[in-house]
Amino acid sequence: MAKKSATLVMNELMFDKQSKGERVVNLGFGEAGLPVLPSLTKIAAEHLPQNSYPYVQGGAQVRKSISGYFQRRGIASDSELCLTAPGSKAIIYALLLAIQGDLILSRPSWTSYGMQAQLMGKKVVWVDTPEVAGGIPDPSLLQQAIDTDRAEGGNPRILLITNPDNPSGTVSPADALSKLATIAKNNDLTIISDEIYRDLAYDQKQYVSIAELAPERTIVTTGMSKSLALGGWRVGAATFPKNDLGQRLYDSVVGSASEIWSGMAIFLEPVAEYAFAEPQDVRQRVVQSRILHQKVSHAIYEIFEAAGAKVREPNGAFYMYPTFRNTEIAERFGVTDDRQLSSLLLAEKGIATLPGRAFGDKPERMGLRVVTSMVYGTNDEERETTLHSQDPVNEPSVRQALDHVREVLL
Incomplete structure (x- = not known):
């Protein structure tokens, strides 16, 4: 039986504590923590009277806009092989339904990947991440993991990566992605590249998509939840390769969508069309958000x-993944696994995080997924001020959160 996602449980727990007036620094829920861009609110409001069912895959104009978005990033994309959905999570689920075989995931990975595979009875092949970045399996370990799975009667066929990564907030370098692409080709793996955080990679010039390296076998998913802070609006998109594989998977995803969610909310199609076309105000908002998240x-x-935690320096999105095994903090707090540490921080120290086991990690590593974007303010006015501040770390809400975390950990 499936359980409620750990990330959503954390969000609801935060709502509950806030309603009781409890002060908790929210480093637990992966939301972008910023107001809606006014032009998007206006477009949504103008189209609210629309109430007919949409095209399952999205209308022609929004798919053209999505295709252009991908093309500007060096990813081959045909609007006839683009689609929309109520969030990229739905697209990934439909893809896992469409592709037969076992799922290869990096350890740790975003919570829903493994749980979605579990819901449909798929085996997950876990491969530790390399030192250079999270979100991808270590290329030096991947072939052995594939061979072992096959020797045990498995059928590894799907490689799902996140770039930039949740939970580590890191960007995969091109050389690591190139090695993965070669292994995928040699083993006939289909690649799903979740790039919903792409526009929040701090160095956009250095970013490389694995779809540029293995275009014939890569489906790229994205959405407006992160770079434009529209998580609750549920706008997801994807592009498929223009070949037999891409067409087959596209048709399968659209078929699943027709039976499960029917289509994205029709009044949000003009919002997506506008945002994916990237006019000046959208580009400016994304840049401002990226700078804020980085600082x-x-x-x-x-x-x-x-x-004293072991933690990669973040270079994308608004996450980090410190581990505390064999640290002074673990000894001082008297904890031996990630759940104990996360629970103690919330119950006794007023800091909300998620334990690494929620992301498929080994509990004894004492990993925590830390979100950095929920400290910008308690209302939209404060968040807007923080977004435009030249020194956001010294805005009151951010400074209070930093001081509290520092007091607890140091």
Whole structure:
């Protein structure tokens, strides 16, 4: 039986604590933590009277806009092989339904990947991440994991990666992705590249998509939840390769969608069309958000690093993944696994995080997924001020959160 996602449980727990007036620094829920861009609110409001069923895959104009978005990023994309959905999570689920075989995931990975595979009875082949980045299996370990799975009677066929990554907030370098692409080709793996955080990679010039390296076998998913902070609007998109594989998977996903969710909310199609076309106000908002996430993430990273945690320096999105095995903090708090540590921080220290086991990690590593984007303010006015601040780490809400985390950990 499926359980409620750990990330959503954390979000609801935060709502409950806030309703009781409890002060908790929310480093637990992966939301972008920013207001809606006004032009998008206006477009949505103008189209609210629309109430007919949409095209399952999205209308021609929004798919053309999505295709252009991918093309501007060097990814071959045909609008006839693009689609929309109520969030990219739905697309990934439909893809896992469409592709037969076992799912290869990096350890740790975003919570829903493994749980979606479990819901449909798929085996998950876990492969540790390399030192250079999270979100991908270590290329030096991947072939052995594939061979072992096959020797045990498995059928590894799907490689799902996140770039930039949740939970680590890191971007995969091109050389690691190139090695993965070669292994995928040699083993006939279909690649799903979740790039919903792509526009929040801090160095956009250095970003490489695995779809550029293995275009014939890669489906790229994205959405508007992260770069434009529209998580609750549920706008997802994807592009499929223009070949037999891409067409077959596209038709299968559209078929599943027709039976499960019918289509994205029709009044949001014009919003998606506008946003994916990237007019000036959208581009400016994404850049501002990226800079804010970078500054606050690095400030929080410095605290965890100073506390002795093993943690990669974030270079994308608004996450980090410190581990505490064999650290002074674990000894001081008297904890031996990730759940104990996460629970203690919430119950006794007023800091919400998620334990690494929710992301498929080994509990004894004492990993925590830390979100850095929920400290920008308690209302939209404060968040807007933080977004436009030249020194966001010294805005009151951010400073209070940093001071509290520092006091607990150092």
